[in-house]
Amino acid sequence: MSFTDYLLLFSGMGLVTYLPRWFPLFHLAHRRLPQWLIDWLSLIPVAILSALLAPILFVDTQPRCLHIGKLELLVAIPTLIFALKSRSMGATVLVGMLLYWVGGLFF
């Protein structure tokens, strides 16, 4: 592909990525939000995080099938306990990485 092709492709991708990130902020930050919307939006973060995380812990990717007992899940349990006790994200990430690395040597 030529420079122009790449530029066209990446600009297009950039635009369709930017618009959903920008428009709701632009639109919602300057009006009074109804209480039901605030209540609903307050549940969105935990829902998005769980939706991102659950397949990583419980599902094999290729092909997609349920797999209880993945190393990711076994490591996640002590990592979550550590996260709840320590409340430190940096330390939690390091503990998770260490356990996953050690687990990988035995699994």
Add this chain to the structure above:
Amino acid sequence: MQQDSHSNRPFSDHTKPEHWFRQGAAASWPICLGYFPVGLAFGALAQQAGLPVWAVGLMSILVFAGSAQFIALAMLTTGAGIVSIILTTMVVNLRHALMSSSLAVYLQGVNRWFLALFAYGITDESFAVNISRFRNEDWGRWQALAVNHLSNCAWVAATLCGSLIGQFIPQGTLGMDYAMTGMFISLVGSQLQNRISILTGLLAGLISIAWYLLIPGDSYIIGASVGGATMGYFIKRRTRNRI
């Protein structure tokens, strides 16, 4: 319009920019740590797919979206057209509209130029870090902006490194593959504040798994988060009415 009109959440205007930057950096280093292996992998794959180094950098700067960039790369190698890659990117990244909406609650009345600059850096990871901080502690928009843009720098640097040297680094070094998962676990932990949030998380996780197994593509993220949050919202309303 008055700036920073969020009355019960005073922005720390007395503190210096270096202070905001330091707080932002302290909050964003786990993101940068997590981006590194992913960015290296992306750069290495892009290099194998024949993308020049400048194209990798240009893509990371203009798009800044991990999963969409991987998908675009896969589509490029199978010879997909520009329009279909752009449309796929749009679908994959629509989920950020939900994150942007949640962040709007904490950026009420903020200047539109700031919002335009801030929006560029909204990713799954920066959103998760910022929303937890906004909710749990004194967190201002400048710290949040620093998180967004430091993460972006790390992503661009990591993908560039990957396209230069990625082929020489073995996969899975030091458990790096788990950095992002570890971050999500810690963030889920910080969001579990009451019964409704725990229930919402469980529902969203269950829907996500089922959706992921049954429907190809990435729609499970939007489907499960909207589904889980909506169910959680109605359960919260019903229990509140009963008491």
